[in-house]
Amino acid sequence: MEKQNRRLSFQIAIICLFASFLFGCGYSFAPKGENIDNRIQKVYVQYFDNNTAQAEIENYVRTAFINQFIQNSRLKIVESAEAADAIVKGKILNLNTSPLAYGSNSLTVEERATIILELTFQENESGKIIWSSKNITGTVDYTVSNDINLLPATRKNAFVKLANDTAEKAFNLIMSGF
Numbered sequence: 736m737e738k739q740n741r742r743l744s745f746q747i748a749i750i751c752l753f754a755s756f757l758f759g760c761g762y763s764f765a766p767k768g769e770n771i772d773n774r775i776q777k778v779y780v781q782y783f784d785n786n787t788a789q790a791e792i793e794n795y796v797r798t799a800f801i802n803q804f805i806q807n808s809r810l811k812i813v814e815s816a817e818a819a820d821a822i823v824k825g826k827i828l829n830l831n832t833s834p835l836a837y838g839s840n841s842l843t844v845e846e847r848a849t850i851i852l853e854l855t856f857q858e859n860e861s862g863k864i865i866w867s868s869k870n871i872t873g874t875v876d877y878t879v880s881n882d883i884n885l886l887p888a889t890r891k892n893a894f895v896k897l898a899n900d901t902a903e904k905a906f907n908l909i910m911s912g913f
Contacts, residue, residue, distance in 0.1 A: 771810075771821075771865060771910070775858065778810045779819035783852075784826040792830055795895050796852070799902035800825075807906065819859050823909075826853040832890070835876060842881070848890075848897050849874045856909050866909045873901030 780800045785793040800823055804812050813819050829851040836845040852871040857864045877893035879886065 771912075772858075775820040775865075776809075776811060777813045777818060777820045778804055778808075778823060779813050779816045779821075779859075780804065780823045781816065781825070786826060786828055787830040789830045789894070791891075792850070792894055792898070793827055795898035796825065796827060796850075796902060799895075799898040800906065802899070803902050803906040808910065816859065821865065822857055822859050824855045824857070827851075828853055830894075838881075843879050844881075845876060845878055846893075847874055847876050848893055850897055850901055852901060852905065854905055854909075866912065868905070868908065871901060871905045871908075873897055873904060875900060 780797055783793040783796050801812055804810055810821075816822055827850065830848065831850075832846050832848045834843040834845070835847050836843070838844040850873050852873075853869045854867065854871055855864055856866040875893050875897040877889060877896075880889055
């Protein structure tokens with residue numbers, strides 16, 4: 736019995752030691768912009784250029800970026816470029832929807848939307864580029880209703896989710912310096 740207690744104590748000690756190494760090493764799961772100069776405190780998210788035929792997608796993407804900065808960053812969002820230390824600029828290069836699955840009546844029942852963005856995060860005063868990518872891609876799959884009248888609302892919800900997911904991905908890349 737005493738041998739089992741010693742063995743259990745040893746196993747608990749090993750687990751605690753492993754946990755202290757894991758959590759004590761400085762590793763964090765969410766980037767907070769440590770690679771960004773501390774002088775940069777205020778960010779303006781510029782209106783995105785929309786090179787697609789889909790109206791309003793640029794507004795969904797800009798709103799998603801603003802929300803990412805508000806929720807996850809030491810940086811504050813400002814209402815004008817003049818008040819900002821840094822600016823997020825972007826273009827929506829492509830937005831494509833394609834069928835994924837067909838129903839028994841040969842109509843689409845599931846689609847995939849794919850977006851491609853070009854993004855730049857730059858200092859306002861000097862124009863120095865802090866981070867840039869010409870190919871940020873995001874996808875979302877969504878169900879299409881049999882009711883043709885519901886298609887615009889379904890697509891809008893999918894595009895909003897696509898914008899949010901892609902903005903989160905890009906934000907994490909910006910904040911981590913990749």
